Amino acid sequence: TSTQLPNLKRGDYSSLTDADVQHFERLLGAGGVLRDETDIAPYNTDWMSWYRGRSRCVLLPRTVEEVSAVMKHCFDRRLAVVPQSGNTGLVGASVPVFDEIVVSMRRLNKRFDFDPIPGILQCDAGLVLEELDTRLGEFGYMMPLDLGAKGSCLIGGNVATGAGGVRLLRYGSLHAHVLALEVVLPDKDGTVLECGPALRKDNTGFHESHLFIGSEGQLGLITQVAMTAVPKPNSVQVAMLGCDSFLDCCKVLGDAKRLLGEILSSFEMMDSETMRCLKENHGRHNVLSTPAAFNLLIETSGSSQEHDQAKLNKFLESCLEKGLAVDGVLATSVEQANTFWALRENATLALMDDGYVFKHDISLPLKHYYRLTEAVRERVGSLAKRVITYGHVGDGNTHLNVTASEFSQELYDRLYPFVYEWTTQHGGSISAEHGVGLLKKRYMPLGKSPAHLAQYGRLKRFYDPRLILNPYKMLTM
Ligand code: FAD
Ligand code: S2G
Ligand code: ZN
Numbered sequence: 001t002s003t004q005l006p007n008l009k010r011g012d013y014s015s016l017t018d019a020d021v022q023h024f025e026r027l028l029g030a031g032g033v034l035r036d037e038t039d040i041a042p043y044n045t046d047w048m049s050w051y052r053g054r055s056r057c058v059l060l061p062r063t064v065e066e067v068s069a070v071m072k073h074c075f076d077r078r079l080a081v082v083p084q085s086g087n088t089g090l091v092g093a094s095v096p097v098f099d100e101i102v103v104s105m106r107r108l109n110k111r112f113d114f115d116p117i118p119g120i121l122q123c124d125a126g127l128v129l130e131e132l133d134t135r136l137g138e139f140g141y142m143m144p145l146d147l148g149a150k151g152s153c154l155i156g157g158n159v160a161t162g163a164g165g166v167r168l169l170r171y172g173s174l175h176a177h178v179l180a181l182e183v184v185l186p187d188k189d190g191t192v193l194e195c196g197p198a199l200r201k202d203n204t205g206f207h208e209s210h211l212f213i214g215s216e217g218q219l220g221l222i223t224q225v226a227m228t229a230v231p232k233p234n235s236v237q238v239a240m241l242g243c244d245s246f247l248d249c250c251k252v253l254g255d256a257k258r259l260l261g262e263i264l265s266s267f268e269m270m271d272s273e274t275m276r277c278l279k280e281n282h283g284r285h286n287v288l289s290t291p292a293a294f295n296l297l298i299e300t301s302g303s304s305q306e307h308d309q310a311k312l313n314k315f316l317e318s319c320l321e322k323g324l325a326v327d328g329v330l331a332t333s334v335e336q337a338n339t340f341w342a343l344r345e346n347a348t349l350a351l352m353d354d355g356y357v358f359k360h361d362i363s364l365p366l367k368h369y370y371r372l373t374e375a376v377r378e379r380v381g382s383l384a385k386r387v388i389t390y391g392h393v394g395d396g397n398t399h400l401n402v403t404a405s406e407f408s409q410e411l412y413d414r415l416y417p418f419v420y421e422w423t424t425q426h427g428g429s430i431s432a433e434h435g436v437g438l439l440k441k442r443y444m445p446l447g448k449s450p451a452h453l454a455q456y457g458r459l460k461r462f463y464d465p466r467l468i469l470n471p472y473k474m475l476t477m
Helices: 018-028 037-044 064-077 129-137 155-161 246-263 272-282 305-321 334-352 366-383 409-415 418-425 450-463
Strands: 081-084 101-104 112-115 120-124 178-184 192-195 221-228 235-243 264-271 294-302 327-330 356-359 386-392 397-404
Touching (some): 018 064, 064 101, 064 221, 112 129, 129 155, 155 221, 235 334, 246 264, 246 294, 246 366, 264 272, 294 305, 305 327, 334 386, 366 386, 366 397, 366 409, 397 409, 409 418
Parallel strands (some): 081 101
Antiparallel strands (some): 112 120, 178 192, 264 386, 386 397
8 A cells, every 4th residue: 555554563363264254154144254355355445545454354243242242252262353334434444454354334234213302313333324314304303413425434433433524513523412332342251331321411420432432443343322313404504705814714713603603504614726626626616706715615504594594694795894705605595505515525536536645634723724734835845736625614623635646755754744743733633533543543642641642552451451453553552
């Protein structure tokens, strides 16, 4: 792979035997065990094709009992395991490094229980995010998170990565919505851990469900999720605004929070390089007639079309009158609103047509948000084809992406560790929502004390005493 693999050597895990395979086939039935190289290939490679593992066995359990029996056997035999859901992760955390067994959750997708009075969902971890959103729509509800991978990612994977996305600004993170999890532990019994009842309030323990949010398959296999859904808004309005400076974007955000208040639901940004890439690679044109250095996508979600449209119109006019924006347009139809969102959602795909992409998912204090882009642009110069930045400005999450026609060690060395050192030196986090995985493992110590890292190591060993879950990633132990 062209992404630098830290010089890893295979741990002292057992190798798969025919006896193991027969045992798994007895547990899961023939359809639950993949051994054919072609069938296994998509489970060995991540979405970005940065990493390629050499797993010789993919298991697809259908029930928590099957997951438990599998983990009991893997513990007994000290077989390394990679939990996998939609395999849309962007840090190399969902695929094997060597011959780890992949335990795919995609067949654990039967249970869907929703109580529309409290708005509480209890479901199998293997349900696709978009399917959940659609099914909740029948009750006038929706999922509190939305991301470009919604058609493939599974809710168990979303919880395991602590996924953010474009609704976080309004509805908060998964920590605000997960009420309880069922998790299978990698121990001698394949313990099924019930992390609490599905209640809005339960103050009787250490709230360990939160430990598994963002745990990246390190601590246990999430098999059931209980979480709150949110009422589907009657009125969704979308506007695009063009700003000449990032400082103006920040002022617009401040005004949006004040003037749009409770109906503000998304505040995304695409810089001019992103718009150029969308046009050149995907033929998608900016909807603003005056091209701007920063293109904001602002969405409101409320209960009254008339009220919300008036509010958003008034807001746009105010930004233009104050000179904070050079151009602005309010979508007048759902189709037009979808065109605006298509710009933001296609940024990821459009930049991949450039060739090799160095991706970033970083949180920064807003005053530094775009300074990172400027510092990287200056540092890499003509080594990069493009330095483009889009992201969830509303919650300080930048997706700085650097493209080149192919992987270049020289460009890699100019970028790393510079990008992550700059980030932590400016009070940021090296991962805002995608996690750490393999991609950022070596930078985990940045901004974290040895005591902090040692604590993570103790927690890991407490839940995974034989270190069989998702080895080689995230933790520097
Ligand atoms: P996988 O990729 O299969 O697994 C992710 C991690 O979770 C791995 O470490 C895996 O071992 C672990 N895991 C998976 N299932 C379980 C389980 N049941 N129990 C325990 N561990 C498990 N992410 C965002 O946060 N915001 C975005 O806006 C966003 N946009 C994206 C857009 C595109 C086009 C793509 C390709 C990805 C995007 N992502 C985004 C990244 C990715 O979609 C998320 O990280 C998502 O939550 C991964 O879910 P998944 O089901 O694909 O999990
Ligand atoms: C997004 C995922 C893709 C990317 O689009 O919000 O989280 O390009 C990202 O990093
Ligand atoms: Zn994102």
